[in-house]
Amino acid sequence: MTTNAGSVTTPKEKMRATLKHRYAAEKRFQAYGIAAILIALAMLVTLFVTIIGNGFTAFQQYTVHLDVTLYPQDIDPDGTGDPEVLSKANYQSAVNDAMYALFPEATDRQARRAVRELISPGANYVIRDMVMDDPSLVGQRISVRVPLASEYDQVLKGNVDPVVDFTAFKEGSTSVDWSLSPEERLISEKQADYLQQLIRQGEVEASFNRWFFTNGDSRQPELAGIWGAAVGSMFTLMVTLALSFPIGVSAAVYLEEFAPKNRLTDIIEVNINNLAAVPSIVFGLLGLAVFLQFFGMPRSAPLVGGLVLTLMTLPTIIIASRAALKSVPPSIREAALGVGASKLQCIFHHVLPLAMPGMLTGTIIGMAQALGETAPLLMIGMVAFVVDIPGSPLDPATVMPVQIYLWSDSPERAFTERTSAAIMCLLGFLILMNAAAVLLRKRFERRW
Structure with missing residues (x-):
């Protein structure tokens, strides 16, 4: 062509x-x-x-070494050792006296105020906890490290302007950019001089921030920790797992193995699939209306949070469990029924063990989704500022995602680094949960 x-x-x-x-x-x-x-x-x-x-940088905290004298007349005048008296004692004066001893030249009111502001306003709580753990410390002179105030901590870490070179400060060379206007300065020249004096005396050092992992929430960023939120998340996930796994697996087994195929079961299946796509905040509104307003359950409690997250994760677990049951070859069922097993024996002795890896994977994925949820928990009051560590699922608590949300809304720069550090901890736990799902699947997987 x-x-x-x-x-x-x-x-x-x-x-x-x-x-x-x-x-x-x-x-x-x-x-x-x-x-x-x-x-x-x-x-x-x-x-x-x-x-x-x-x-x-949140995993490191600058601390100040103090020699604090715990005078009995200030801490325990009657010498009874009553925990209530010890908890309400005046530890702040002991901390202030220890700070004044480091700066004998600070005699006027303004200078002493600048000295007091060098350390965290919550330093007295550190001393109080030590005395509560060991009342025999009353009347003694103890050596303790208290956190530096967040402003100075951030300056030494180089997270804010003006940036201070810790080594230059220790050698006596001030590297603060005083070209900034007084309104823009994070610390004053007098405060920088006092901080430099502390560093040159060897009283300031960087150490592992144990408070971040052992404390609950706090208004002071240098004392704020994730332990309270972590315990609240643990209680919430325990309630969620205890309810969602047996209910979800039972529903999946009935719908897949026992329920007749008719219009009713078709409607149920469609609704389960639709519920998996419902925004999580809708479940929060449902929990607010049912669990709090109708049943009168305690607000901001892990029990209520677990119930709400159970409703949210059930569709995911049911869908994953049904898919795992469908993946079991029909020959398994036929062989079991052929040798005389009942329908119930066939399901529980042969089908469920083979489908369990898929069910566990779906459950852990649902738990990971629940761990990262914030919106439904905000609706039931778990956004409250909770300092104490919860002791049971009925105590007021918050959870890790809500704690991250609260810190991200705080204006202090120190809360910004703690927000990112909490995200790192949450992501690490989610990675562990997903790794556990893979390991469980490999552990229980059976080939046919």
Whole structure:
């Protein structure tokens, strides 16, 4: 065949041109896929680098060494050792006297106020906890390290302007940018001089921030910790797991193995699938209306949070469990029934063990989803400022995502680094949960 241009086009040449075009399209599609993966990885790396870059300094805290004298007339005048008396004693005066001893030249009111502001306003609680644990400390002179106030801590970490070089400060060279206006300065020149004097005396050092892992929430960022939120999350997940797993698996087994296939079960199946796509805040509104207003259950309690998250995770667990049951070959059921097993024996002795890895995977994924939820818990009051560590699922508590939300809304720079550090801890726990799902699947997986 000859074209108008004089070129010869044969069926073989047409086939080669078509194949060339198809191969080029396939290579372009592969390139698009690789580009998409690279972009996703870049976004993920950017996210982790940003979070780690902002949060790793929260695991370190600058502290000040103090020699505190616990005078009995101030702490326990009657010498009874009553815990209530010890908890309400005046520890602040003992802390202030220890700070004044480091700066004997600070005699006027303004200078002493600057001295007191060097350490955390919650330093007296550190002393109080020590005395509550060991009442025999009353009347003694104890050596203790208390956290530096958040402003100075952030300055020494280089997280805010003006940035202070810790080494230069220790050597006596002040590297504060005093070109900033007084309104823009985080610390004054007098405060910088006092801080430098503390560092040169060797009273300031950086140490592992144990308070971040052992304390509950606090208005003072240097004393704020995630332990209260972690315990609240643990209680909430325990309630969620105790309810959602047996209910979800039982519902899946009945719908897949026993329920007749009719219009009613079709409606139930459609509704379960739709519930999996319902926004989580709707479940929070449901919990607010049913559990709090109708049943009168305690607000901001892990028990109520677990009930709300149970409603939210049930569709996920039911769908995953039904998929795991469907993946079991029909020959397993036929063989069990063929040797005389009852329907119940067939399900519980043969089908469920084979479907259990998929069920456990779906349950852990549902628990991981519940761990990261914030909106439904905000609706039932778990956004409250809770300082005490909850002792049971009925005590007021908060959870990790809500704690992160509260800290992110705080204006202090020290809460910004603690927000990122809490996100790191939450992501680490989620990674562990997903790794546990993979390990359980490998552990219980059976091949046929």
